[in-house]
Amino acid sequence: MSTENTNHAQERAEILAEALPYIRKYAGATIVIKYGGNAMTDAALKEGFAKDVVLLKLCGMNPIVVHGGGPQINHMLEKVGKQGEFVQGMRVTDAETMEVVEMVLGGSVNKEIVSMLNQFGGKAVGLTGKDGHFMKAKKLFINTPDKNGVDIGQVGTIDSIDGTLISGLAEKGYIPVIAPIGVGRNGEAFNINADLVAGRLAKELAAERLIMMTNTPGILDKEGKLLTDLTPKLVDDLIADGTLSGGMLPKIASALDAATSGVKATIIIDGRVPHALLLELFTNAGVGSMILDA
Numbered sequence: 001m002s003t004e005n006t007n008h009a010q011e012r013a014e015i016l017a018e019a020l021p022y023i024r025k026y027a028g029a030t031i032v033i034k035y036g037g038n039a040m041t042d043a044a045l046k047e048g049f050a051k052d053v054v055l056l057k058l059c060g061m062n063p064i065v066v067h068g069g070g071p072q073i074n075h076m077l078e079k080v081g082k083q084g085e086f087v088q089g090m091r092v093t094d095a096e097t098m099e100v101v102e103m104v105l106g107g108s109v110n111k112e113i114v115s116m117l118n119q120f121g122g123k124a125v126g127l128t129g130k131d132g133h134f135m136k137a138k139k140l141f142i143n144t145p146d147k148n149g150v151d152i153g154q155v156g157t158i159d160s161i162d163g164t165l166i167s168g169l170a171e172k173g174y175i176p177v178i179a180p181i182g183v184g185r186n187g188e189a190f191n192i193n194a195d196l197v198a199g200r201l202a203k204e205l206a207a208e209r210l211i212m213m214t215n216t217p218g219i220l221d222k223e224g225k226l227l228t229d230l231t232p233k234l235v236d237d238l239i240a241d242g243t244l245s246g247g248m249l250p251k252i253a254s255a256l257d258a259a260t261s262g263v264k265a266t267i268i269i270d271g272r273v274p275h276a277l278l279l280e281l282f283t284n285a286g287v288g289s290m291i292l293d294a
Helices: 004-023 045-057 070-079 093-117 163-171 194-204 232-241 248-259 276-282
Strands: 030-036 061-065 122-126 135-142 148-163 174-180 181-183 189-191 208-214 265-270 289-293
Touching: 030 045, 030 194, 045 061, 045 093, 045 174, 045 181, 061 093, 061 122, 061 163, 061 194, 061 208, 070 093, 093 122, 093 148, 093 174, 093 181, 093 189, 135 189, 148 181, 148 194, 148 265, 148 276, 163 174, 163 194, 194 248, 208 248, 208 276, 232 248, 248 289, 265 276
Parallel strands: 030 061, 030 208, 061 174, 122 174, 135 181, 148 189, 208 265
Antiparallel strands: 135 148, 181 189, 265 289
16 A cells, blocks of 8 residues: 555544544434435435435434425426415415425435435435324414414424334334424324424434534524524524524524423534534534524
8 A cells, every 4th residue: 555545544544533532422312313405405415414324323323314305395396387485484385285295205305315325224214294193283373473373274383293103213223214294183294394393303302412404504693604602592682683584493493492402402504515414423623503502
């Protein structure tokens, strides 16, 4: 082996050795990952994400993946001649849209993620809230600046989650991959924001970390500067002054609820960064904003 190759190999070995304290720290820990944004659509990022999740599992952690699929839903809605509509970051979901949501989230998107994780050596299992009725939902009404109690169709909020199904799969060596579809009292499907599902699941499982992958570097101030360490009080102030708004609100609400309900840390990371998960968990570099309960 040439000197150059030897040096390169030594550098890789040093990187692996530096990860040891973090691997030890998170051994046996539950890590709930909200998977979304460009990391779901860019081919190289998708492959990198799958490899990272499988590596976490092989290192003794219990990764749980909750995925979105907004762009894929929009693409399918366009194919059938429907325009996506949102209220306060929530998708308006009539009966026809719900059929598309189930087909895309519970079908093509979920199975693609499961297949890719299995391709790289994981044992992934795809689920929606209808499986074992583990995620029960009720209709969500939205309050807007103009009106309270706005009906946006088959959009749900979580009534209850039975975490034993998910934890049982994880303990048996599987990687659960969850589409954010809940089931109502009469068996009807509800579209639930994936950020809310990830946050509630992390809370129910007393997860060590809730990691949300986004298309932004994290939480930014009004000047666009990344805020790396936050408390619930600071986040509330950012919402009050309008710094945080729109599609970030469900994500922030979920992150806050988790951070104040037993999840040790909630981290919003930039999913556009290759191997963002490994950078966040196995190095001291970090690639986003961490919310810790003060």
